[in-house]
Amino acid sequence: MRPRLALVPGEPAGIGPELVVRAAQQDFDADLVIHGDAAALHRAAAALSLPLHLHRAGETPASPRSLELVEIPHPDQAAFGIPEPANAASVVAALTRAAQACLDGDCDGMVTGPVHKAAINQGGIAFTGTTGLLAAHARREVVMMLANGIVRVALLTVHMPLRAVADAITPDALDGALRIVDAALRRDFGIAEPVVAVLGLNPHAGEDGHLGREEIEVIEPTLQRLRGEGLRLVGPLPADTAFLPGKLRGFDAVLAMYHDQGLPVLKYSDFANAVNISLGLPYPRVAVDHGTALDLAGKGLADPSSLFAAIRTCARLARQRRSAA
Structure with missing residues (x-):
């Protein structure tokens, strides 16, 4: 074709x-x-x-x-x-x-x-x-994903103030985004069983609730439910170590909670050859x-x-x- x-x-x-x-x-x-x-x-x-x-x-x-x-x-x-x-x-x-x-x-x-x-x-x-x-x-409904030859980073939230990010991380928003990412990796990238790493919102992914409770109250329960439906999801992971090369080799994509959590890593790794892909369109x-x-x-x-x-x-x-x- x-x-x-x-x-x-x-x-x-x-x-x-x-x-x-x-x-x-x-x-x-x-x-x-x-x-x-x-x-x-x-x-x-x-x-x-x-x-x-x-x-x-x-x-x-x-x-x-x-x-x-x-x-x-x-x-x-x-x-x-x-x-x-x-x-x-x-x-x-x-x-x-x-x-x-x-x-x-x-x-x-x-x-x-x-x-x-x-x-x-x-x-x-x-x-x-x-x-x-x-x-x-x-x-x-679409999800923005940026990709180069090293990593694919999808975004749960995109262009919004940091003050608004925590309130935007809801079970419905996370559920919808992960379903779109999983379906696109299967259909558009030909990955039969994609593995998606999901970042936490807070430093150290909340440190068991001591640095924030979004991981405990929203992210982990949503991941558990979707794992029960067959999605292969890892996390919530601390963002500061999730992009280590040894870990990235085990992931087909990373879902970041907000724009500047994931994109600086992608752009540093290979900005010239990075592209922006809209997942979920026909x-x-x-x-x-x-x-x-x-x-x-x-x-x-x-x-x-x-x-x-x-x-x-x-x-x-x-x-x-x-x-x-």
Whole structure:
């Protein structure tokens, strides 16, 4: 199977368009369908002094490296490094049209570049992130997981203040997240009996209740119940030792209680090749693990490694999902 992947550049004033141009120079085991603005892409190609050939569906490609384009024009051709709120609707439209192409079966997966949340909100669209947007569009509960070749880290809570994290760790939230992670590891990664390490919230996983009771009152009872249903769960583990290489070899993924508990370890281990995967959607979605890097836009300095890794990962997940169907 050679999957068709919807590729969304993201914020036009950031590095997304030039990363897509660099991807156009590569050979991937997938067909890329760009959902975005042709002018922004050609401007990025000119800045990089690289060729870029695009064609619409049904057109004969002018070059073997030509990529199919679903044109979603931006009303304002923003300068490199300066996001324009007037483009908010078109940036979001590129994401939702690519997602719909996946739901309709026209594409087998979706790869997304970085967006600028502040510019989208300044453009009058309430926006907390692409993962939430896609979850609402598909009407699915999702779990964010970041991965590289060393470790996979899923998150129970994502972008919230630390003061709110403890209250968000409920039996229902933990139950739902672990079921999504387990199902995705089986279906998308082809792991027959995945082992998931679950971190505690508190230092030393609560030290038997002396440093917090979330482990005793919420995490451990939920893990015990799910183990009774056949899920292979280890924990709650102290976060400061769970990522030791000897322990990681026994886990297929780690569920962290909050954003900065698990992601610093993942990004330190191999930031360039890390990707962001949305577990629970009806299709594979993989994103780069970095922001818009406005200060690098148009300078040819942006590292495309994460986008290349996202494309390869999404293609692999799409093939695995098709074979498991």
